[in-house]
Amino acid sequence: xxxxxxxxxxxxxxxxxxxxxxxxxxxxxxxxxxxxxxxxxxxxxxxxxxxxxxxxxxxxxxxxxxxxxxxxxxxxxxxxxxxxxxxxxxxxxxxxxxxxxxxxxxxxxxxxxxxxxxxxxxxxxxxxxxxxxxxxxxxxxxxxxxxxxxxxxxxx
Numbered sequence: 387x388x389x390x391x392x393x394x395x396x397x398x399x400x401x402x403x404x405x406x407x408x409x410x411x412x413x414x415x416x417x418x419x420x421x422x423x424x425x426x427x428x429x430x431x432x433x434x435x436x437x438x439x440x441x442x443x444x445x446x447x448x449x450x451x452x453x454x455x456x457x458x459x460x461x462x463x464x465x466x467x468x469x470x471x472x473x474x475x476x477x478x479x480x481x482x483x484x485x486x487x488x489x490x491x492x493x494x495x496x497x498x499x500x501x502x503x504x505x506x507x508x509x510x511x512x513x514x515x516x517x518x519x520x521x522x523x524x525x526x527x528x529x530x531x532x533x534x535x536x537x538x539x540x541x542x
Contacts, residue, residue, distance in 0.1 A: 399460070399461060400461070401461050401463065402461070402463075402493075404463065404492040404493050407492040407493070407535075408492070409490055409491055409492055410490065410491075410533045410534055411488070411489075411490050411532070411533050412488065412489055412490070412491060412493075412494050412495050412531070412532065412533030412534055413486065413487070413488040413495065413530075413531065413532045413533060414486070414487050414488075414494060414495045414496040414498065414499040414500075414528060414530070414531040414532075415484065415485070415486045415499060415528070415529045415530040415531070416484070416485050416496070416499035416500045416502065416503045416526065416527065416528050416529060417482065417483065417484045417485075417503060417525070417526070417527060417529050418482075418483050418503040418504065418506075418507050418523065418524070418525050418526035418527070419477075419479075419480055419481070419482050419483070419507075419523075419524060419525045420480045420481050420483070420507050420510050420511060420521055420522065420523050420524075421479050421480040421521060421522045421524070422479075422480045422481070422514065422518055422520075422521040422522075423518050423520070425517065425518070426514050426517045426518045426521070427476060427479075427480060427481070429514070429517055430476065430481070430510075430514060431476055435513055435514055435517065436516060437512075437513040437514075437516075438513070440509075440510055440513045440514055441474040441481070441510075443509055443513055444472070444474050444481075444483065444506040444507070444509040444510045444513075445472045445473075445474060445506065447505050447506055447508075447509040448470070448472035448483070448485055448502035448503065448505055448506030448509070449470045449471075449472055449502065450505075451501045451502050451504070451505035451506075452467060452470040452485065452487050452498040452499070452501055452502040453467060453470070453498075454501075455497050455498045455501045458501060459497055459501070462497050463493050465489055465491060465493070465495065465498065466489065466491070467487055467488070467489050467495065467498060468488050468489045468490065469486070469487070469488045469489075470485065470486070470487045470488075470498065470502060471485065471486045472484070472485045472502055472503075472506050473485075474506060474510070480521070481510055483503050483506045483507055483510075484503070484529075485499045485500075485502035485503045485506065486499060487499040487502060493534075494531060494533065494534050495531075496528050496531050499528065500526065500527075500528060503526055504526055507523045507526070508523070511523060527541060528541065529541045
């Protein structure tokens with residue numbers, strides 16, 4: 387097993403020093419899903435949810451969350467993101483959320499994409515929970531990352 391980068395020689399948690407790393411273009415894509423009843427899905431599609439435009443709020447929340455990832459996840463570097471895009475697409479059983487985060491920098495943006503998806507899904511739940519508390523969030527995962535020393539990775 388390779389040496390764990392977030393532990394020092396004594397085994398204490400530390401933030402990885404990326405100062406000597408070369409900058410490269412990095413991008414990460416994450417996805418997730420929230421399942422809900424047909425009634426709630428129709429209300430979201432029709433703009434009939436009492437709290438307002440659910441999908442617009444979810445997109446904004448996801449973008450804001452990606453920008454705050456370094457404050458939310460211990461040992462994550464605060465990053466100057468070049469771009470964050472969040473898509474919320476209704477399907478037959480609910481809403482699929484995909485987030486893409488990118489930058490030119492010394493460390494990856496996987497956590498930012500995952501955080502964006504997670505918070506967008508939680509926002510959908512929050513805005514529609516008055517209609518259905520039984521919605522189920524799941525399948526949050528990294529689907530692709532590019533750049534850095536490890537290059538391109540795509541989920542199987």
